Amino acid sequence: MQVSDQRQPVATPPPVAGLAGDGLEDLTEEWEAVCPRRIAxxxxxxxxxxxxxxxxxxxxxxxxxxxxxxxxxxxxxxxxATSGYEGDEKLVTAFPTECRGGPDCRISQVVEGPIPFFSLCEHHSLPFFGKAYVGYIAHEHILGLSKLTRLVRLYARRFSVQERIGQQLADALERILAPHGVAVHLEAVHLCTQMRGVREIESSSRTSYWRGNYDGDAQLRAEFFGLCSHWG
Structure with missing residues (x-):
């Protein structure tokens, strides 16, 4: 059965252009685009x-x-379960930072987690699920905290793989906020390895993605992981 072949094309949120002024009007307009799926x-x-x-x-x-x-x-x-293909009209609520890109912004992390997520593996259409931890170092804008959860759900609620979700989250935050750095860590259990194949019931998969300052600063990464382990 090819359900996707029977419906209108689905669009993912387009890349966000460079910010002009405070940039929020253009930013919101870009990411409010949705593409409802219609099946007769x-x-x-x-x-x-x-x-x-x-x-x-x-x-x-x-x-x-x-x-x-x-x-x-x-x-x-x-x-x-795959509603993420339709976009999210409430995804972006960005605000100017209080420090306006000063020294405090370059060393202060905004971290949200654990954010529970569920997805469907595109290889076997079986669920994988777990927790996401998302962090960034603000430059000129910060994102409403609930929007980080919305962003995780946008990409998780599709046929996907764990590695792609992490990359999409990191890339999206870079486009939305142009921050000093982005960190994404995912921990998930995959039923495609538990219910079939090797039937491994004890293992879980962990993937991490770094952008900007996190990529070259081991201390920042350690602090990020410290916050993640604190929440458990």
Whole structure:
């Protein structure tokens, strides 16, 4: 089943241009762009038929009180779990920094976490989930703290891989804020390794991404990880 081939193209948020003045008007306009996915009723009906055929072949008894609506529920659940493709009209609320890029900004971290996230592996369409820690060193703008959570969810709620989500978060914060540095750390459990294949139930995956000052300053990275471990 190729659901994505049956709907209108999905757009990801475009790169943010350089800030002019305070830059917030242009910034907000860029990132408020959304692209709702539209699947016609007759398409949903056809897809449900496909899923009924697949589930029945896999062993689910068709038409029982518990399973008669399973194809519909499954498709709706997948659609809801991948809502990140549609963008987020409330993603950006940036404010001028109090220090206006002075020395305090270059040494002070803004760190948010742990931010729980759920995603679907694009290799097997099985869930992976965990916690994200996001930090940056402000220059001329800071981001509303709730928007860091929104940013994580924007990229996690897609078919993806952990490595890509971390890179997208780091790149997006660079484009939005032009900060002195960005740090992103993800810890996740992948059901594609627990439910199938090697069936490894003890391991988790950790990935980290650095931009700007974090990339060349081991002490900053250590402080960031110290905050992450403090939250557990």
């Amino acid at each position: 009723p007759e398409q949903w009906q056809r897809f449900e038929g496909y899923m009924k055929e697949i589930f029945t072949a896999m062993g689910i008894p068709a038409g029982s009180p518990s399973t008669v609506d399973t194809p519909r529920r499954f498709l709706r659940a997948i659609f809801d």
